[in-house]
Every structure is written in C-alpha cells, then in structure tokens.
Amino acid sequence: MNEFVLKNIYKSMGAYGVLEQIDLSMEKGERVCLLGPSGCGKTTLLRIAAGLEQPDSGDVIFRGRSLLDIPPHKRNFGMMFQDFALFPHRNVFDNIAFGLEMKKWKKSEITDRVHGMLELVDLEGYGQRRVDELSGGQRQRVALARTLAPEPDLVMLDEPLGSLDRRLRERLLADLCSILTQTGVTTIFVTHDQNEAFAAADRICMMNNGRIQQIDTPESLYANPSTPWVADFLGFQNVIKGRRGDDGRVEAGHATFIPKQAMDDPKRTMEPLFLLLLPDAATPVTPEAYGLLPNNRIRGVLVDRFFQGSYQKISMNTEAHGRLVFEVPSTLVLPNPGEPLFLKINPRGLRVLG
Amino acid sequence: MDRIDVVRKGARPIPRLAVALVPLGFLGIFYFYPLGGIFHRSFFSGEIFSMATLLDLATSRRMAGIVWFTFWQAGISTLLTLLCALPCAYVMANFDFKAKKLIMTLATIPFVLPTIVVAAAFQALAGENGLVGGINLEHSIAMIFLAHVFYNFSVVLRITTGFWSFLRQEMGEAAAMLGATPGQVFFKVTLPLLRPAILASAILVFIFCFSSFGVILVLGGPGFSTVEVEIYRQAAHLFNLPGAAVLSLFQICFTFGMMWIYTTLQKRITTFIPQSQSHALKPVNTLKEKLMVASCVGFILVFCLSPMAALVVKSLVFDGSLSLAFYRELFQNTSGSLFYVSPVDAVENSLVFAAATLALAVVIGVCAASTIQRTGKRIGAFLDPIFMLPLSTSAVTLGFGIIITLDKPPLNLRTSVMLVPIAHTLVAFPFVVRSVLPAISSIPASLREAASLLGATPARVWFHVDLPIMARAITAGAVFAFTMSLGEFGATLFIARPEYSTMPVAIYRFLGQPGTMNYGQAMAVSSMLMLVTAVGFLFIERFRSFGDRGF
Numbered sequence: 001m002n003e004f005v006l007k008n009i010y011k012s013m014g015a016y017g018v019l020e021q022i023d024l025s026m027e028k029g030e031r032v033c034l035l036g037p038s039g040c041g042k043t044t045l046l047r048i049a050a051g052l053e054q055p056d057s058g059d060v061i062f063r064g065r066s067l068l069d070i071p072p073h074k075r076n077f078g079m080m081f082q083d084f085a086l087f088p089h090r091n092v093f094d095n096i097a098f099g100l101e102m103k104k105w106k107k108s109e110i111t112d113r114v115h116g117m118l119e120l121v122d123l124e125g126y127g128q129r130r131v132d133e134l135s136g137g138q139r140q141r142v143a144l145a146r147t148l149a150p151e152p153d154l155v156m157l158d159e160p161l162g163s164l165d166r167r168l169r170e171r172l173l174a175d176l177c178s179i180l181t182q183t184g185v186t187t188i189f190v191t192h193d194q195n196e197a198f199a200a201a202d203r204i205c206m207m208n209n210g211r212i213q214q215i216d217t218p219e220s221l222y223a224n225p226s227t228p229w230v231a232d233f234l235g236f237q238n239v240i241k242g243r244r245g246d247d248g249r250v251e252a253g254h255a256t257f258i259p260k261q262a263m264d265d266p267k268r269t270m271e272p273l274f275l276l277l278l279p280d281a282a283t284p285v286t287p288e289a290y291g292l293l294p295n296n297r298i299r300g301v302l303v304d305r306f307f308q309g310s311y312q313k314i315s316m317n318t319e320a321h322g323r324l325v326f327e328v329p330s331t332l333v334l335p336n337p338g339e340p341l342f343l344k345i346n347p348r349g350l351r352v353l354g
Numbered sequence: 355m356d357r358i359d360v361v362r363k364g365a366r367p368i369p370r371l372a373v374a375l376v377p378l379g380f381l382g383i384f385y386f387y388p389l390g391g392i393f394h395r396s397f398f399s400g401e402i403f404s405m406a407t408l409l410d411l412a413t414s415r416r417m418a419g420i421v422w423f424t425f426w427q428a429g430i431s432t433l434l435t436l437l438c439a440l441p442c443a444y445v446m447a448n449f450d451f452k453a454k455k456l457i458m459t460l461a462t463i464p465f466v467l468p469t470i471v472v473a474a475a476f477q478a479l480a481g482e483n484g485l486v487g488g489i490n491l492e493h494s495i496a497m498i499f500l501a502h503v504f505y506n507f508s509v510v511l512r513i514t515t516g517f518w519s520f521l522r523q524e525m526g527e528a529a530a531m532l533g534a535t536p537g538q539v540f541f542k543v544t545l546p547l548l549r550p551a552i553l554a555s556a557i558l559v560f561i562f563c564f565s566s567f568g569v570i571l572v573l574g575g576p577g578f579s580t581v582e583v584e585i586y587r588q589a590a591h592l593f594n595l596p597g598a599a600v601l602s603l604f605q606i607c608f609t610f611g612m613m614w615i616y617t618t619l620q621k622r623i624t625t626f627i628p629q630s631q632s633h634a635l636k637p638v639n640t641l642k643e644k645l646m647v648a649s650c651v652g653f654i655l656v657f658c659l660s661p662m663a664a665l666v667v668k669s670l671v672f673d674g675s676l677s678l679a680f681y682r683e684l685f686q687n688t689s690g691s692l693f694y695v696s697p698v699d700a701v702e703n704s705l706v707f708a709a710a711t712l713a714l715a716v717v718i719g720v721c722a723a724s725t726i727q728r729t730g731k732r733i734g735a736f737l738d739p740i741f742m743l744p745l746s747t748s749a750v751t752l753g754f755g756i757i758i759t760l761d762k763p764p765l766n767l768r769t770s771v772m773l774v775p776i777a778h779t780l781v782a783f784p785f786v787v788r789s790v791l792p793a794i795s796s797i798p799a800s801l802r803e804a805a806s807l808l809g810a811t812p813a814r815v816w817f818h819v820d821l822p823i824m825a826r827a828i829t830a831g832a833v834f835a836f837t838m839s840l841g842e843f844g845a846t847l848f849i850a851r852p853e854y855s856t857m858p859v860a861i862y863r864f865l866g867q868p869g870t871m872n873y874g875q876a877m878a879v880s881s882m883l884m885l886v887t888a889v890g891f892l893f894i895e896r897f898r899s900f901g902d903r904g905f
Contacts, residue, residue, distance in 0.1 A: 052527050072530040073538075079531040085524035089546040098542075099532035150532060 001064055003028040003186050004154055006049060009058035013044050019210045022058070031180065031187040033201030035194060037233070041210040042190045043082075046156050049188060050079050062154070073102070078152030078185075082159045084143035086131045092118075092142050093127035099150035117145040120179060136164045137172055144176065148183055155180070157189045161196060173199055194234060198222070206230050224261075228274045228353050238277035239353065240321040243270050249295075250275050250352065253320025256295040259350035274353040281349020282326040284334060290342035296350075298324065302341040305334055316341050369812070370728060377722035377741060377783070383765065384776050385744055388755025389606070395599035395758060407596040417584075421604075424580040427495070427570075428563035431502035435559050436552070438503055438653070439510035445650035446511065447518030449643065450635035453651075458515075459895055461654045462508040463662070466891040467884055468841025469505070469568030470858040474865065474880040475661035476501045476573055478668040483873075485664040493575035501569045504661060506559040513558075517551035519635075554619040561612045565605065565748035567844040568858075572865055581605050582750050582844070589754055590848065599758070602751040613746035617739065662884060669877035672870075680874035697879060699853075700860035707856060708839040710775035711782055715835035716828060718779065719786025726787070727794045741787050744780040752780055753848030774850050778839040785838070786831030793827035794820065830894045837890035840883060857883050 002025040009022035019041045026032050034042040047053040049060060051072035060067045067075060078099075086095050096117050100110045118124050121141035126134075134142065140160065147155060160176060161169040177200050180187055191197050197204050198218040206213040206221070214226045225231040228239050242252030250257045252275055259275070282298070290297055300318035311327045314334065318324055326343070328334075335341055397403055411417045446458065464472065479485050480500070481492040491497040525547065529539045567582045579587065581601055589598035638647050672679040684697040722741045726734040744752065756777055761768040767776075797820060805815045843858040850859060857879055864876035 050527075050531060052530070072527070073533050073535055076533070077531060079528070081524045081528055083524070085522065085528040087525065087528075087543060087547075089549075098529065098534075102529075102533035102538060146532070 002026060002061075003030070003063060004049075005059075005061040006045070007059040007061060009045070009048060009055045009060075011041075011044060011048060011053070011055045011058075013041060013210065016041065016044070017210050019044060019048075019055075022212055024205055024212065024215065026186060026188070029184050029186055031189060031200060031202045033189045033191060033197040033204045034207055035191055035197040035201075035204050035233075036207035036213075038192055040207045042207050043158055045207070046079075046158055046188060046190050049154075050077055050156055051075050052079075075154075076150070076152055077154045077156065078147035078150065079156040080143050080147045080158065080160055083163050084139050086139060086143060086146070088131055090131070091127065092123070092129045092131065092134070095131065095142060096146045096149050098146065103150055113149055114145075117149045120148075120182070121145045122175070137168050140164060140172060141175075144179065148179075148185070152185065155185050155187045157187065159190055159192070161193075162191070169196070176200070206233065208233070224351060225276065226353065228276075231274075231276050231351075231353060236276055236278070237325045238279070238321075240275050240277065240324075241272065242275045243272055245270075250350075255297065255320060257345065257350055258295055258347055259352055260347040261351060276351040276353055277324065277326075277345060278349040278351070279325065279327045281346045282328060282343040283346070284328060284332060285342050285344045287340070287342055289344070293344060296345040296347055298343045298345060300324070300341055300343075302335055302337050302339055304337055314341070316343075370725075373721045374725040374729070377718050377725065380718050380779075380783075381740070381743070384756065384760075384780055385747075385752075387765075388752070388759045389747075391759030392599045392602045392606070392751065392755045395596055396603045399596065407600050411597060411600050417601075420579050420581060420584050423578065424564060424582075427498060427502075427578075427580065428560050428566075431499055431506070431563040432556050432560045434499055435503045435506045435510055436556060438657070439507050439555075440514065440552070442650045442654060443511050443514040443518055445646055446515040447521075448636055449638050449647055451638050451647050451651075457651055457654055458512070459892070461511055461658055462895075463888050463891060464504050464658055465506070465508045466837065466887055467505075467662075468843060468858055468887060469566070470572065470843045470861050471665070471841065471880045471884050471887070472501055472505050472661070473569050473572035474861055474876055475665040475884070476504070476569075477865065478877055479661045479664035481573075485660075485667060493573070493577055495574075495578070497573045498566075498569060498578065501573055502563050502566060504657065505569070506562055507657070509559050509562070510552075510555040513555040514548060514551050518548060521547055550619055550622045554616055557612055557616045557619065561609055561616070561746075564612070565609060565750075567748070567750050568862075572862065582748055585750050585754055586844075586848065589757075595758060598754055602754055605748055605751050609746050609748060665877055665884060666881050669874065669881040672874060680871070680878040683871060684875055684878055697860055697875065700855050700857050700879075701882075703850075703854055704840050704856040704858075707775050707778060707854075708836045710772070711778040711839035712832050712836045714775060714779040715782040715786050716832050719783040719831055719835075720790055720824070720828065722783065722787045723790040723794050726791060738787075738791075742784050745784050749781065749842065749844030750848065752777060753845035756845070757849050769851070771854065774846055774854055774856070775839070777845045777849055778842050779835070781842065781845070782835035782838045785834045786828070789831035789834070790824055790827045793824045797823050833890050833894050837887045841887055 004026040006022055006024040009019055011019040013019060016039050022045060024032070034045060036042050044053065048055050051060075051067060051070065054068070062075070087098065090098065093114055096114045097110050100113055105113070114127065115124075118127060121144055123138060123141055123145070126138070126142075131139065131142070144160070147157075157176075161172055164172065173196055180200075189197075189200055191200075201218060203215060203217055204221050205215045208229055213230050214221060216224070216226075221230070222234060225234055225236065231239055240252050242250045242257070245251045245256065248258060250259065250273065257275060285293075285297075290299060298318055298321070300316040302314060302316050303323070304315045306313045306315075307330060308327075310330060312330050312332075312334070313325060313327055315323065315325050396408065397405065399406070442461075446454065467475075476497055477484065477492065480489055480497060482490050484490065484492075491500070521544065525543050526539045529543045530536075534542060564580075565582050566580065567586070570578055570580050570583050571586070574583075581604060585598045585601045585605065588594040588601065636643075638644055669680055670676055670678070684701075722737075726738050726741070728734075729737065756773065757768075760766065760773070767773050801819050802815050805819050806812070810818060840856075841858060842856075843862070846856050847859055847862065850856060855863070861876050861879050861883070864872045864879065
C-alpha cells in the first residue's frame, strides 16, 4: 500500500491558472521533490497535501484513508514554511515545544524532546534565545526542529533553503538531508533549484503550468528527460525538431539520426518529435571522415569556444538545426571561429522527447 | 551619508539655525514657559516655597474621589471600547468585502469630531427629549461611557486592524500544522502577536478618556468631575489657581508617563511587524462569515451614524415639523443679550482663528520637520519627541498654563487676539510635523544636489524641489490644523475672552441655557461644525500620502 497518494487533483489557483490532473504516490520513508519554476503550482499542491487548501476535485489519501475531511491540525503532518514562520513571541525552546504542547505532552517529556531536537540540529544551548537573535541558517534549523519534534507522519518543506544566501545553502542542504535521513520520515520537498532537488530527492516530480511533466529518480530524469520543457528546465540546450522515420530513425533537416535508445512506438512514422543531443555527444572529425559517415553527423560553422578547464564549450551555427552547444575535451585542437566544423554524434547521446 | 552631511552643514549654517529657532522658540515661549508657570504655582505662593496646596489636595477626600473617578471611568471606557472594536477589527483585518474602505472611513469620523459636538450629539440622541424616546441618560455615567466608546472606537479599530492584517498568515498555518485547533491558534499565536497593538491602542484610549473634558463637562453635568474638569472648575469658577496648578501638574505627569509607555510600545510594534506584505484577505463565503461581516458593518453603521443623525434631525425639527428656524435664528441673534457674543460672530471668530492657526501651524510644522530631518539621526531623534510634547498635554492644562503666565510682563497677551490661535497651533503643529516629515525624508539628497549643480540657489532648491514634493503632505497638515482649530474646546474655553468666543464655546453656552431655542441652536451650530470637520477629514483621507497609522 502506498503511504501517501495525491489522486487526480484539480485546483484553480486564481491568477496562477489551475492545477490539473495531479497524480502522485509515495512510499513510506520516501523523499519526493516537487521541482518547477515559480507559479507552476508546486506550493499550492503542497498546501493541498497539508490541508491548508482544499482541491476542487480529486483525493488526498494517507495510509488508505481520505484526508479531505480532516483539518490540518488533526493530520499529524509537519510543514516548514518558506520563511520559516517562527513565532516571534516565543523563544527557540518554546517554538520547538509548541507542537508538543498541542499534543499535551508532559512537561518533562517536552523538555527532553526539545533538547533532543536541539542536539539533532546542532543548536544545543540556544533554547533561551529569541528568534530574532538568530542567523538565517539557525532559524532554518529551529524551524526544522519545530517541524520534526512532534514526530509527524509526513513532512513538507516549502523551499527550505530559498530565503538563505547561496553559500549557506549548500552546507545546510547536506545537513538537512542527513537529519531527514536519520529520522526516516516521508518527505515532500518543494524547490525551484534543480541542484537542490538532485541532491535531496529519491524521486523528482517536475511540474510546469499546473501539470506534472515527469516523475523519476534524479539519475533517470537527467538521463532521459521526457519532454522538451523538462530538457530545457534541466539546462539542456540542444533540442532540435524532427520527424519519426522507419526503424527507429529520426529525420531532422536533411540529416538522419539513429538513437541508441529504443523508440516506444515505431508504428507512428512521420510524427513530429524533438530530439535532444546531450552536450557531450559530439566528437570533432575531419571533413573526410565526416563524408564517410552515413548518419549521426552534424556540420556547421564554429562561432565561439570557451575554455572551461577539463573541457571546452563550443558553440556552432548549423543550417539545419540552428545554434548548438557542445562540450569537448580541452586537449582537442579545433578550427578557428568562423571556420567550418564537422561533428560525429554518439548515438548514446541522443534522446527522443515526446 | 556623512560626506553629504558635511557638505550640507558647510553650505548654509545660518538659515538652518534660523529654521530651527522658529519651532523651538515657539515651544519655549508658549509651551515650556506656561508649564514652568504651573510648576511654580504649585509649589510657591509668592516667592516662598510651600507644599501647603499640595498637602491640602492630597488629603482632601473630595479630591481623592475625583482622582478615583477619573481612573475608573477611563478604565471602564477603555475596556468597553476594546470590547466593541476588537471583534470589528477581526472582521476588517481578515475579510474582503465591498465598501470596506468606506466603512473604515465612516468609523473614523467620530474621532475627528470636536468633543463638544460629540457631547451635543449624544444629548440629541439619548439626553432629555432625545431622539431615542423613553430613555433619558442625561447626566448619567452610561452616557459618558457611550460617548467615550463612540469617540475612541476607531483608535482601537484602526491600530489593531492595521497590525492584524500585517500578521503573516503562515503564523496561524504553522501553528495548525503543529496540531493547534483554530481556538488554540487564536489564543496561543494570534492574540500574543497582537498584544502590543492592542495594548498600545488601549493606552491611547485610556489617555484620551483620562483627559476627557467636553464630554464629562456637558454630558456628566455637575454630578461628575474628572481631574481635567476639576482644573477648569477650580480655576474658572472658584479662582483657586494654586489648586488648579497642582491638579494640572498631576495631570501632566500622569499623561507624560502614559505617553512614554505608549511610544515605547509603538517602537516595539514597528520592530515586531514582520517584513511582509499584508496577507490575502478571505472572501466572505459561509453563512457564519456573512453573519460576522454583516454584524460588524451593521454595528459600525448604527453606532457611528445614529448620534450624528440625531444631531442633524434635532437641528432641523422645530415644533414637530421640519424647519430651518434654528439656523435662521443663529444669524438673527434676537437673544443676543444672553450671550457675550452673537452666534454669527462666533462663526466668524472661529473661521479667523482657524485660518490663523493654519498659517502658524504650517510654518512652524514645516520648520520643525526640516529641522528634524536636517539635524541627522541623533539630534533629530531627540527633537522629534519634544515637538510632540504638546500632544501629550491636555488642552485644559495648556489653556490654564497660558492664562496664568502670559497675563503679565514680560509677556502680556491677555487681551491679544492671537492668544487663541497660538494655543490651537500648539496642538495642531505636531500633526503637520507628522504629516510632512515622511515626505521630507523621502526626498533623496541627490535630488537637491542635482538641482544645485544645475545652478539653483539654496532658496530655489527648496522652492523647486522640496516644496512641490511636500505639497500634498503640507496640505493634509494644513487642513488638519484648520479643522482642529474649529473644534478645539478645552483650551479655548479657558483663554478666549468673551468677545473672542468660538463655535464650540457658543455650543457649550447654548447647551447650558434653558429653552427650546437655545437647545436647537446648539444643535444647529454643532451640525455645521460636524459637517465642516467631516468634510475636512474626508479631504485629508483622500489627500494624505503617508501610511495607515494616522494616530
């Protein structure tokens, strides 16, 4: 049985459009990341899961039971808000104790638990501090401790690092992940930063315009983006238009590409599609070698090259596919900008997008 | 920043000093000197130090009763005001509905009405022969409470609503996610977060009720006396100046103390407000929500409009039928013998004094605001509260201080026409400062520097840069000074010579005389005064460029 299920959720978000046809299932202890640009509906979806908002239709199911009639304070879920929403009238200790007080824990148990949580987030001795005396990173950890203290069945984190500066984020992300792993709690994590998502998630749920685009592990998401939008969001630049040919071929411009990856439905030939060329798929070849290649080849004019350390980034103009960008080893000698460039494309570096 | 200050200091030291001297000199002569006079009268008889008056009063049973009454009536009035205003603040801060702004404006009108008009309005509503038949609350404590709640309702409403709508929604949501029921969210999170705002507004209301003068004098009648009213009675009726001075001193010390607490809280509020925009207001959906909004709006409409409506009705009904008789009577003055001054002259006096107050308050207020802004953080932060001091001093003590000090050399203004506008300016110019200061501080130094690099002299810089940017704020302050002067009662009653009586004083005298015609004329003058102040207030509301915290 799935631990937590969002089933066919629809929700109008006012000026931000609508959430449509959202289906997401989670296993116990799993960490799923909702990733997408701002306004894509990920926060609204999180609030629906928390019970802070009701879906227009669809169901929210936890351990086989619908939660729609259960108000947020009875769900035993935890949520960490984007700017933490720490209570300014309570000190650190009393913030963390709040959820335990609501559960009517005994005083001595509360004290023990709060001290345990402070230890977990590495803030021993900070209990009596006022919230406004804390740094951003400390606030984040207090918010996390407050969320985890009442032992919630599901934890939601809304851009948990979003309000912190970049350098702090990387360190805190590692801390956050190790704490979540220690507690083993089922977690939904919202972010617009793909590095965060890759580092933290068991599975990533990509969202755009109120719809789920793709749900996959970070590795297979990166290796096999399923739509041009996902590829674009993940930072891939070489997406070219083409048509489905015979025998798993893709016709693009006057060129033919044969991806290594099997095509899902070979019958629908001539259907338009998008082909992604991974940045490391290209190898420069001589014009003669180029001429001998039957397919999986590209020619164009080198526009620019940038030395990046172990590799160099090359940018070229092609007649058939427009501007393409590849990464090739720095040791290769390349023609000068403005001169023709001939590339052989590795079939393992080709992805057919829906 | 420092560099710019140095440049400015070097540029024109003399005009800056002169500008600073205007408000400081004014305060020195017309505020601190009279205050010193009160202090002197309290402890010295002639040149000899004596605690006799102080001890006399301290041991008087009657005085103890008056002080006790002043406290508890203010306390109960404050509680009642909170009880009425807080539920409305909840509705106003959380729900979005049509005409909300209008309702808020309507609820604020009572606060800007002159106290004497409020008193007259409640007499028209629930006094002897009041509009609400069958009940006569005249000279009862209930009437005083009603008028105080009416007058101060919007203070609590506006301060808490403003603060409440800035409370972040996530606070409540975070508590709910941690298992708090809606009730627990309110008592454990919302209420503690609102506490500074509620406390601040409660203190403000307490100060207002504590130094309430017109309402108690007129509605309470001879049976009730607060410290404020007693100062007037001791000084004007019994000519016991030392006694009045000691009472004034008590009044001053107490209100200063309360004001100090209030400003400390205000600072807490501003640091306490989380740095976020106001949260999304909920639309009114369920029946329960509709009922809440309807009762809030209904309460404000009935409670705020009925006394005002009663006043107008009473002024228009003569002998059981609609008529303008009372208004006509005002301008005919057949009963002139009863009064030191005819109603027409009172209207004229009021308008002249208000115009003079406007001019004085604007000049002094703008000079004060410029001084605060230009002296930089340290001196400015010290000067700002000093310019606000007259607001923490009750009108009656101001008036009393002025008549006991400015009636003999070195400065004898006892017969001067200017005495009334000067007293009004004391109360009005701090509002000009409050209105102008944000505008003046919003002008970036680079704007002035650009103008002077383009060849403008300092005077032309001020005229072409500062003045246009401040114009709206100055206008708002000016209108405030004008309407405030029209309605000022406590100080005017003290210092205006009979021939310089103003409209509020005329209303008070009319109300004190028997007869339908006097009563009707009081209603007529009050209605006119109400109209002018309400219009002035609406004008400021539309015009002002500063934030929501108008108190």
